[in-house]
Amino acid sequence: MARQVLLLDSGEKVALLRSDIRPGLGRKYRGLKLALPELSSEDNAALEKKLGRLYGACGCAEGAVGSVVGVVGFAVWALLRETPLEWVDLAYLAGAFLVASGIGKLYGLWRSHLRLRAEVEQLAARYGVDVKRLPPDPNGPSCAVN
Secondary structure (H helix, E strand, O other): OOOOEEEEOOHHHHHHHHHHOOOOOOOOOOEEEEOOOOOOHHHHHHHHHHHHHHHOOOOHHHHHHHHHHHHHHHHHHHHHOOOOOOOHHHHHHHHHHHHHHHHHHHHHHHHHHHHHHHHHHHHHHHHOOOOOOOOOOOOOOOOOOO
16 A cells, blocks of 8 residues: 555644654655645645654655764874785775764654644644553554555
8 A cells, every 4th residue: 555645734634644653763744735724825734744744754865964974084094004005905994884874864864853743832832732642543553564
């Protein structure tokens, strides 16, 4: 079954979105569409863009920064060495690249998760949604693959 876009048009739908924000797990919905009656169309569009960017964040930008840091760190290490580079040092370069980009990606995912959670908590508070007593998901439980 294809993932659907979640239409946020009530407090109950905000609660569904709130229940989907879990660290380390994939997202249930393909995207978000806002149609909150209390907001103007411009405000809905702006909030939809902000939430959509955070909801679909992949951490790639931070991973790219991490990979550059890893390569630069390797270059500094190689320049400060007293011995010439050898073939095995290519493995160190690859390791530095992979580890640093992985750390950057995880950091980006973690940061966007926290920012998304804060935005949805504010939205839930606006609608008086009790985040400790969320309604059951009408679609039932799902895994990160579906």
